[in-house]
Amino acid sequence: MFSIEQLQAFITTVETGSFSAAARRLNKVQSVVSQHVINLEVDCNTLLFDRSGRYPALTEAGEKLLPHAQAVIDQHQRLKNSALSLTDNTPKEITIALDEGISFKLISGIISKLQDEFPNITLEFLSASSPDIIDMLKNEKALTGIVFSELTIPSYLDFECIGSIKFDLYVAKSHPLANQVCKNIDSLRLHRQLLIRSRNTQSSSFQLKLSPNVWYADNYFLLLELALQRNGWCLLPKHIANESVESGQLVKLPLEFEEMGWQANVDVVQHQRHSNLAVFKVLRLLLRNLL
Numbered sequence: 614m615f616s617i618e619q620l621q622a623f624i625t626t627v628e629t630g631s632f633s634a635a636a637r638r639l640n641k642v643q644s645v646v647s648q649h650v651i652n653l654e655v656d657c658n659t660l661l662f663d664r665s666g667r668y669p670a671l672t673e674a675g676e677k678l679l680p681h682a683q684a685v686i687d688q689h690q691r692l693k694n695s696a697l698s699l700t701d702n703t704p705k706e707i708t709i710a711l712d713e714g715i716s717f718k719l720i721s722g723i724i725s726k727l728q729d730e731f732p733n734i735t736l737e738f739l740s741a742s743s744p745d746i747i748d749m750l751k752n753e754k755a756l757t758g759i760v761f762s763e764l765t766i767p768s769y770l771d772f773e774c775i776g777s778i779k780f781d782l783y784v785a786k787s788h789p790l791a792n793q794v795c796k797n798i799d800s801l802r803l804h805r806q807l808l809i810r811s812r813n814t815q816s817s818s819f820q821l822k823l824s825p826n827v828w829y830a831d832n833y834f835l836l837l838e839l840a841l842q843r844n845g846w847c848l849l850p851k852h853i854a855n856e857s858v859e860s861g862q863l864v865k866l867p868l869e870f871e872e873m874g875w876q877a878n879v880d881v882v883q884h885q886r887h888s889n890l891a892v893f894k895v896l897r898l899l900l901r902n903l904l
Contacts, residue, residue, distance in 0.1 A: 615656045617689055620682045622649035623661060627679060631668050687768045691885055703731065703892050708756040710739040710746045713832040714850040715759055715778065715879060723899040731892050742831055744811035746882070753886045757896050762878035771888040775900050777876040782866040783854050784846040794867045798823060801866075805845030807836050837863075850877075 625635040626646065636643040654661050661675035671679065711717060717738070724736070741749070743760035750756055750770055759775075766772055782801075784790045790804055806824035811831060828844060830836045836847050837854065841862055857863035881900050887893050 615653050616649075617686070619649045619653040619656070620686055622646045623653055623675075624679070624682055624686060626650060626662070626669060627671060627675075683768075690769055695885070695889065703734065703890060704755040704887075705733075706735040706737060706755065707892060707896075708737040708739055708754060709759070709896075710741055710749065710756055711759045712743045712746065712761055713740050713834065714761065714853065714877075716852055719903060720759065720900065723896075723903070726899055727892075727896060730895050734892060740832070742809060742811040745831075748811070750882065750884050753884050755887055756884070757893060757900075758880075758882040759900070760880055760882055762880050766880075766882065769885055770882050771885055772880045772882040773897065773901070774878050775881050775903050777878050779851040780848050780875055780877050781851055781854065782846060782868070783840055783849050783858075783863050784866050785841050785843045786862055786864050788843045788846070790846055790866060791864050801846060807839050807845045807847035809833065809836060 621639065622635060622645075625638055626632055629635045629638055632647050632650070633643050636646045639646060650661065657674070657678065659674040660672050661678060662669035663672050709720075711720070717740075727736075728734075739746075739749075743758075743763060746756075746758040746760050747763065747767065747770070750758060751767070761778075762774065788804075790801075793800075795801060802824050804824065805826040805828060806822065808822060808827050808829050809831070810829040824845075826845075828839060830839060833849055833853050837849060837857065839845065840847050840849070841857060846866060854863055854865075858865070881897055883893050883897070888897075
């Protein structure tokens with residue numbers, strides 16, 4: 614019967630594209646990874662990879678097995694995390710990390726309620742980009758992240774949507790784009806775009822690169838300052854742009870298609886290692902439908 618190690622070797626080889634890359638990710642020698650896959654093929658009585666090319670390619674059988682193997686690995690990880698949390702030992706300190714684009718004022722009202730419920734817990738507050746917060750959770754930190762929804766969330770995280778925040782396209786009032794109506798998105802490609810990128814150079818899934826000329830910042834307040842200095846156009850949360858718009862320094866981009874902004878969903882994310890603990894359940898309840 615196949616093992617968890619065999620399934621991990623199989624999935625990681627698919628994800629990385631080669632046995633050698635899978636071995637590096639799993640911190641094993643290549644021969645061990647290759648043997649795990651071979652043993653899995655023996656147990657399944659069929660080839661899972663076509664090895665005739667430079668890199669292994671999934672066979673039809675491998676394609677069929679992959680989603681089932683991923684489901685088993687995900688459930689195995691959840692089982693391990695659930696077993697570790699059976700004692701429900703409430704941590705002495707927990708961290709609440711917010712994306713910089715989400716106003717702390719929106720959650721400040723729940724802090725006293727959390728303290729009333731758990732008076733002996735120390736709270737730490739962090740501000741970072743959504744990809745950076747998700748990255749922090751790799752280390753099983755006792756952390757609750759409040760982030761903008763990403764297209765892919767790691768399987769070891771539990772998450773739920775708690776609302777949305779409006780984004781729009783903005784530019785400095787003195788920028789050339791402010792004095793013309795752009796007929797379509799192609800007009801924006803001719804001007805520098807200011808874009809959010811995390812400290813590990815990951816871009817958010819809804820912060821799309823449209824212009825060939827891009828400057829990056831790791832938070833929305835830097836992005837705002839760059840825009841005010843006429844360095845380019847950018848996508849900003851409406852509540853961050855409002856003050857500069859009201860003072861006349863910043864304008865919403867004049868577009869023939871008026872509504873080029875959108876509502877970005879906001880998620881609360883927690884590691885499965887901690888999500889079943891009472892304090893994390895209460896925090897999720899307090900955050901629910903807050904926005």
